Amino acid sequence: MNLSGIVQTLETINIRPDEIQDEQLSETFRILLQLIEELSGHVEKLKAENQKLRDEISLMKGEQPKPNIKPSGKKPNVDISSEEERKPKNTPKNKKPKTKKDKIKIDRVEVCEVDKGILPDDAEFKGYQSVVVQEIVIKTDNVEYKKEIYYSQSQKKTYIGKTPSEIEGEFGPGVKSTVLTLKHxxxxxxxxxxxxxDNFDIHIAPSTISRIITKNNKLFHQEKSDIFKAGLLSTGYQQMDDTSSRVHGQNHYAQIVCNPYYTAYFTTPRKDRLTILDILRGDPSGESRSYCFNEGNYSPTHPDGMNGSPLSAS
Structure with missing residues (x-):
């Protein structure tokens, strides 16, 4: 029997030494109860120490020790007297979560009218029942731009109207963005x-699809550069690591730069000091790398005019 069991047993006996009229008997019961409490605590300590030694022996034998099973996490029943205490608190767990309907953007609203011919004379209008139906429309939007042409006889010059700035080539931004979305x-x-x-009557060559995916991606590279620069400024430290990779059959290194707010990946042919500096400058290719040549690098006694100290890159 553990300590809690002994306490429960003594409570059921309901011995109250203070209520015993015989002082000697009352003192005897008091001493016995204290002795039982001390011995029970001592026994519990010995049990814990014994179990600890058993676990160590089990580990030495390659066996598993006794699992530490925690008691149930249920809260004890608490008598809440007032109505205010029984009400659930306005915690995030009790807040009503947003439904899917709250996240849906409504593009248009249509009213479904009731056939007035089936309504009785006493029918009254009571409002609407809202039903949201999601739909997607994929259709062509082929535009023929008629560019005006003017010719000046005096200036011997032809003036032609320009297409919108977002139009480059034979395909609009919708086609190009769809290709990139499907791919990436x-x-x-x-x-x-x-x-x-082809299923939607967009006549585009496979080579054009390949060019859309692989060419003219400066905007995406600029976006990555901006994200990387913002990530560098977000904390006072950065964590870097690298791993080997293959590019066109050649050994390269995948460089990882990160902090708790972002992670950026770069592929470089080397992982030396200058490469790391190039990455932190946002120029992993090293195209904008420049060198500083000053008096510390110049030696008039050296055959090449150099004192052997390395140039500093910036």
Missing amino acids: VANVSEPKIHEFM
Whole structure:
């Protein structure tokens, strides 16, 4: 029997030494109860120490020690008297979560009217029942731009109207963004992208799809550069690591730069000091690397005019 069991047993006996009229008997019961409490505590300590030694022996034998099973996490029943205490507190757990309908953008609203011919004479209008239906429309929006042409006889010059600035080539930004989304978000292969476009009467060559994916990506590189620079400024420290990788059959290194707010990846052919500095400057290719040549690098006695100290890169 453990200590809690002994306490419960003594409580059921309901011995109250203070209520015993015989002082000698009352003192005897008091001493016995104290002795039982001390001995019970001593026994509990010996049990814990004994179990600890058993666990150490089990580990030495390669066995598992006794598992530490924690008691149930249920809260004890508490008598709450007032109505205010029984009400749940306005905690985040009790807040009503947002439904899917709250996240849906409504593009248009249509009213479904009731056939007035089936309504009785006493029917009254009581409002609307809202039902949200999600739909997506994929259709062509082919535009023929008629560019005006003017010719000046006096200046011997022809003036032609310009297409909108977002139009480059034969395909608009919608087609290009769809190709990039299918490739990089949905992981669709280029032949399947071509098949998708052909199903919607977009006549585009496979080579054009490849060029959209691989060429003219300066905007994305600039966006990555801006994110990387913001990440560097977000904390006073950065963590870096590298791992080997292969690019066109050649050994390269995948450089990882991160902190709790972002992670950026770069692939470089080397992992020396100058490469790390180039990455931290946001120029992993080292194209904008410059060198500082000063008096510390110049020696008139050296055959090449150099004193052997390395140039400092910036």
